[in-house]
Amino acid sequence: MKAIDILVDEHDYILKMISIAEKILQTDDYLTVDVNHVESIVDFIKNFADKYHHLKEKDILFMEMEKFGMSREGGPIAVMLHEHNEGRDFIKQAETGIELFKQGNISSFLQIQENVLNYCQLLTQHIGKENNILYPMAERILPVNVGEDMTTQFEHINVSTPQNEYHDKYIKMVEELGEIYL
Numbered sequence: 001m002k003a004i005d006i007l008v009d010e011h012d013y014i015l016k017m018i019s020i021a022e023k024i025l026q027t028d029d030y031l032t033v034d035v036n037h038v039e040s041i042v043d044f045i046k047n048f049a050d051k052y053h054h055l056k057e058k059d060i061l062f063m064e065m066e067k068f069g070m071s072r073e074g075g076p077i078a079v080m081l082h083e084h085n086e087g088r089d090f091i092k093q094a095e096t097g098i099e100l101f102k103q104g105n106i107s108s109f110l111q112i113q114e115n116v117l118n119y120c121q122l123l124t125q126h127i128g129k130e131n132n133i134l135y136p137m138a139e140r141i142l143p144v145n146v147g148e149d150m151t152t153q154f155e156h157i158n159v160s161t162p163q164n165e166y167h168d169k170y171i172k173m174v175e176e177l178g179e180i181y182l
């Protein structure tokens with residue numbers, strides 16, 4: 001599979017998880033919310049969206065784009081990296097909210113809700129920019145052999161469990177939650 005297609009494919013799973021998160025959290029009644037499912041979503045975001053997907057962008061794709069003339073300090077790559085950080089902050093806040101909520105602090109539901117939904121909004125538009133602007137730009141500036149090298153490098157991205165196992169675990173999570181909520 002072409003490197004960019006792998007990333008677009010991962011976006012599809014992230015967007016599906018975003019729809020699930022919105023379905024769960026767009027409510028005023030916290031009693032209808034299964035907090036274990038919200039925890040799974042946060043796990044997916046931290047590990048699949050951030051560690052697995054954003055790492056491929058940051059350490060491989062953006063690095064190659066830099067070699068072919070794009071700046072990391074300004075322009076679209078800087079914006080994308082900034083948004084990865086912003087997303088990480090929302091998720092940290094949501095995690096704290098989940099901890100407090102599980103300890104019985106009901107009012108921290110708002111903290112979970114606000115931060116997860118902000119993340120969903122941020123990532124939806126972030127993915128739109130990558131799919132429609134940044135990735136087409138990468139396909140224009142990167143030679144074909146670089147694209148092929150990136151596919152190989154993607155397979156060696158640093159994750160604690162074997163690549164396929166890791167990937168399958170999170171895809172299964174999206175599919176199972178999708179069955180329940182979508």
Ligand SMILES: [Fe+2]
Pocket residue numbers: 054057080084126130
């Ligand atoms: Fe990104």
Ligand SMILES: [Fe+2]
Pocket residue numbers: 007011053057127130
């Ligand atoms: Fe992305």
